[in-house]
Amino acid sequence: xxxxxxxQIFESWLTQYKGLIFKVVRAYADISLDxxxxxxxxxxxxWHSVPSFRQESSVTTWIYRIGLNTAIKWxxxxxxxxxxxxxxxRHVLQExxxxxxxxxxxxxxEIHKLDAIDRSLTLLLLDSFSYKEMAIIxxxxxxxVGVKINRIKKQLITKSKKI
Amino acid sequence: MEFDELQKVWDSQNDKPxxxxxENALHNRIISKxxxxxxxxxxxxxxxxxxxxxxxxxxxxxxILKENPNISMYLLSAWMFSVAVYTLVSRSRRIKNDNLxxxxxxxxxxxxxxxxxxxxxxxxxxxxxxxxxSLFMVLSVMExxxxxxxxxxxxxxxxxxxxxxxWEHNIYKTRKLELEILRDMLENxxxxxxxxx
Numbered sequence: 001x002x003x004x005x006x007x008q009i010f011e012s013w014l015t016q017y018k019g020l021i022f023k024v025v026r027a028y029a030d031i032s033l034d035x036x037x038x039x040x041x042x043x044x045x046x047w048h049s050v051p052s053f054r055q056e057s058s059v060t061t062w063i064y065r066i067g068l069n070t071a072i073k074w075x076x077x078x079x080x081x082x083x084x085x086x087x088x089x090r091h092v093l094q095e096x097x098x099x100x101x102x103x104x105x106x107x108x109x110e111i112h113k114l115d116a117i118d119r120s121l122t123l124l125l126l127d128s129f130s131y132k133e134m135a136i137i138x139x140x141x142x143x144x145v146g147v148k149i150n151r152i153k154k155q156l157i158t159k160s161k162k163i
Numbered sequence: 164m165e166f167d168e169l170q171k172v173w174d175s176q177n178d179k180p181x182x183x184x185x186e187n188a189l190h191n192r193i194i195s196k197x198x199x200x201x202x203x204x205x206x207x208x209x210x211x212x213x214x215x216x217x218x219x220x221x222x223x224x225x226x227i228l229k230e231n232p233n234i235s236m237y238l239l240s241a242w243m244f245s246v247a248v249y250t251l252v253s254r255s256r257r258i259k260n261d262n263l264x265x266x267x268x269x270x271x272x273x274x275x276x277x278x279x280x281x282x283x284x285x286x287x288x289x290x291x292x293x294x295x296x297s298l299f300m301v302l303s304v305m306e307x308x309x310x311x312x313x314x315x316x317x318x319x320x321x322x323x324x325x326x327x328x329x330w331e332h333n334i335y336k337t338r339k340l341e342l343e344i345l346r347d348m349l350e351n352x353x354x355x356x357x358x359x360x
Contacts (some may be wrong), residue, residue, distance in 0.1 A: 007343070014347050019177060043344045044337065092188045092348070103164075103172045126173040153166055160164035 006050045013046060017063045021046075023127075024064075025093070027111045027119050028071040036092050038074050045070045057136070061129070065137045068120040075116045110159060114152070121148055122156075184348055190268045196342060197275035204282055208254045211289065212247045219243030235306050239299035246292060257281055272346050279339035286335050290328040297321040 014021075021042055029035045049066050053059075111122050117138065124134045131149070135142040164172075223240040226232045257278075264274035297318060304314040 011347050011350075014344075023176070040341060040344065043348075044340055047340060047344070092185055092192060092345075101172065101175055104176060107169065107172055126170055128170070156169060157164065157166055160169060 001051045006047070009050050009053075010047045013050075013059060013063065014043065017060065020060065020063055020127075021067055022093075023123060024067040024071050026108055027123055028075055028116075030112060032093065034078065038071060039093055041074055042067045042070045057133075061133055061137060064124065064127075064129075068123070068137060072116045072120065106160075107156075110156060118148060118152055121145065122152055125149055125152065186268060186349075189345060189349060190271065193268065193271050193275050193342070193345060196338070196345075197271055197278055200275060200278035200282060200338065204254075204257065204278060204285070207282070207285065207289075208250050211250045212254075215243040215247040215250070219247065231307075233303050233306050235299050235303035239296065239303060242295055242299060253281075253285065268349070272342070272349065276339065276342050276346065279335065279342050282335040283332070283339050286328065286332040290325060290332055293321055293325045293328060 021039065024042065025035050025039045029038045045066050046063060049062070053062055057065075107126075111119050114122060117140070120138055121134060124137065129137070131142050131145045134145045134149075138145075219240045219242075222236055222243070226236040226240065260277065261274070264270040264277070300317050300321070301314045304317060305311075
């Protein structure tokens with residue numbers, strides 16, 4: 001694959017699946033500086049991954065796989081070196097100015113409280129991925145996915161009743 | 164809420180983008196990356212010219228003063244002078260190109276990508292430059308009848324230098340990629356705005 005082909009595929013993926021990357025970024029990074037950083041890191045990994053995409057899975061699954069694995073590694077690294085919030089710096093990614101849905105904000109806050117793997121599972125669950133796909137994306141067994149998903153679902157439903 | 168409702172809440176974000184790009188912040192980041200690239204290029208060029216010119220002159224001087232001058236050392240010295248001259252010419256071309264870009268966000272971005280491209284090409288060239296230098300060095304060691312182990316040691320050192328140069332080259336490639344991603348983000352955002360009317 002030439003670099004030109006790689007760039008063309010990357011650009012079309014970025015146009016089509018930008019929203020998906022934003023979901024991962026928002027679920028894993030809470031301050032703007034980190035969101036910029038994680039967005040950049042995921043997009044770089046996606047660019048590198050273009051030549052290895054063999055169409056054995058859908059592009060959505062592929063991008064989720066790259067995005068979540070990058071975000072999990074990034075979270076581990078961030079725990080060791082947390083970012084100091086520098087509010088005076090302007091950030092490239094700005095939260096959209098459209099009226100925020102309080103329930104969506106609550107949902108992201110709840111996702112943030114989960115550990116790195118559970119966050120990934122919740123994102124995939126909410127985007128209607130099958131247990132099998134989740135197991136492939138995250139490299140864990142299907143039965144393990146089932147156990148974790150049941151727990152996460154119960155937890156979210158119980159907490160949502162309090163709001 | 165039941166899980167179906169949670170899923171509906173989740174799906175609601177698919178119709179509206181979560182983030183927008185702050186163009187001023189993007190512009191500042193581009194300028195900072197561009198300046199960093201230019202600064203590093205200046206240092207790399209300066210060091211390449213100085214090291215190649217000084218080493219070339221040193222090797223030439225030593226060889227002239229030797230009883231039995233070594234042809235490989237003359238070639239090595241000539242090669243190093245050529246690299247110094249080539250770098251000087253590339254540098255003046257690069258500086259001349261600075262005037263081709265305007266100070267708009269797009270202009271600065273293309274300028275930054277052009278500087279990054281220059282760095283990638285320059286570091287690739289300098290990496291390959293190790294090859295002829297290695298050849299001339301090993302030949303001169305053999306020509307002067309020194310121990311084969313000296314030639315082996317020199318080769319190992321040059322292989323390590325090549326590895327380090329490859330590592331440096333990858334850093335420049337990643338920086339170039341970061342700029343291209345910024346460019347794609349900007350283009351994407353523009354397309355999104357046009358589509359939204």
